[in-house]
Amino acid sequence: MLVGGAEAKDDSSKAANAMMAQGVPTELKSSLPDYGPDFPVSPIPAINVASVPQRSPLRYPGGKTWLIPHVRAWLAPTQPRPRTLIEPFCGGGIISLTAVCESLAEQCFMADLDHDVAAFWHAALRHNSELCHLVSAFEPTRESVSALADQAPRGVLEHGFRTLVLNRTRRGGILAPGAALTKSGENNKGLASRWYPDTIIHRLRNIEAHAPQINFCEADGLNLLEVIAEAPGTVAFIDPPYTAGGKRAGKRLYSHNQIDHRRLFKILAQTQVDFLMTYDRSQEIAELIAEYGFHAVKVVMKNTHHAHISELVITRRPVFV
Numbered sequence: 001m002l003v004g005g006a007e008a009k010d011d012s013s014k015a016a017n018a019m020m021a022q023g024v025p026t027e028l029k030s031s032l033p034d035y036g037p038d039f040p041v042s043p044i045p046a047i048n049v050a051s052v053p054q055r056s057p058l059r060y061p062g063g064k065t066w067l068i069p070h071v072r073a074w075l076a077p078t079q080p081r082p083r084t085l086i087e088p089f090c091g092g093g094i095i096s097l098t099a100v101c102e103s104l105a106e107q108c109f110m111a112d113l114d115h116d117v118a119a120f121w122h123a124a125l126r127h128n129s130e131l132c133h134l135v136s137a138f139e140p141t142r143e144s145v146s147a148l149a150d151q152a153p154r155g156v157l158e159h160g161f162r163t164l165v166l167n168r169t170r171r172g173g174i175l176a177p178g179a180a181l182t183k184s185g186e187n188n189k190g191l192a193s194r195w196y197p198d199t200i201i202h203r204l205r206n207i208e209a210h211a212p213q214i215n216f217c218e219a220d221g222l223n224l225l226e227v228i229a230e231a232p233g234t235v236a237f238i239d240p241p242y243t244a245g246g247k248r249a250g251k252r253l254y255s256h257n258q259i260d261h262r263r264l265f266k267i268l269a270q271t272q273v274d275f276l277m278t279y280d281r282s283q284e285i286a287e288l289i290a291e292y293g294f295h296a297v298k299v300v301m302k303n304t305h306h307a308h309i310s311e312l313v314i315t316r317r318p319v320f321v
Ligand SMILES: C[S@@+](CC[C@H](N)C(=O)[O-])C[C@H]1O[C@@H](n2cnc3c(N)ncnc32)[C@H](O)[C@@H]1O
Pocket: 060, 061, 062, 063, 064, 065, 088, 089, 090, 091, 092, 093, 094, 095, 111, 112, 113, 114, 117, 219, 220, 221, 222, 239, 240, 241, 242, 254, 255, 256, 257, 258, 259
């Protein structure tokens, strides 16, 4: 289990503090911007993400560590224990890793369409020791990071390592084209401010220990969902990219940021798979929830600019209401 000081040092603890929502006063709730019909507030607050184990070596923009208590509350009572958790838009994969490490599911099946992200997962799962070795030998300087960014990787190990370095040295962990390098970084430590070799290696080793239970494929998440959602004992955690008519951050954060949201809802409605899905609150999504008869609660939290935002947690059955 990954806990303790090294974890607390991680970049996510900063995002954590920003996202901390220990219950929001009524006057603030009523001042939230109106993004479509309202939903009940989840009985489970968003947590300070420094208080749960950080298991992903990637610092993922839009990462869902704050959702872990919801995922535990959703999966822990499920009998028999789910055989497979599928995560068709996995990014840093924090929910899949948590499910496997906490025995909430026997195994996970993750997918992402991003070729760089895919290289990281292939390297972490198939070349773990070599990847750890590269991490421990690397000195992140402006020159070494630029050299790595400019050079075409010669195989999946080099490519996965490159993804990891760029993810941890670019501002906000953003890998999409146009992302800038971290400037002052945490505590003015510059580029190295989010490069914690020991912590990263610890997380990589943990992935290796659970590798037989972790599956990854570079694939379209919607296609994957269509193909395997009906397998017996399967549950799905779904965190799709969302750009809400170009207003939200998804466009800037991910190279692949457009999916057919109606198709996603339709696939879920046509299968019996038990799912937990998250979305920004918007009129479009509220209408799809109503149309397909799903249940939703909102989780109110502060974003990095200390504004209160709400994310929706959508389920087929009324898990949180
Ligand atoms: C919101 S992020 C997921 C973050 C993840 N839940 C975490 O905690 O790290 C969405 C992810 O979906 C991926 N993606 C976008 N379109 C996709 C598609 N059609 N199929 C699979 N993955 C896709 C993006 O590359 C991105 O990694």
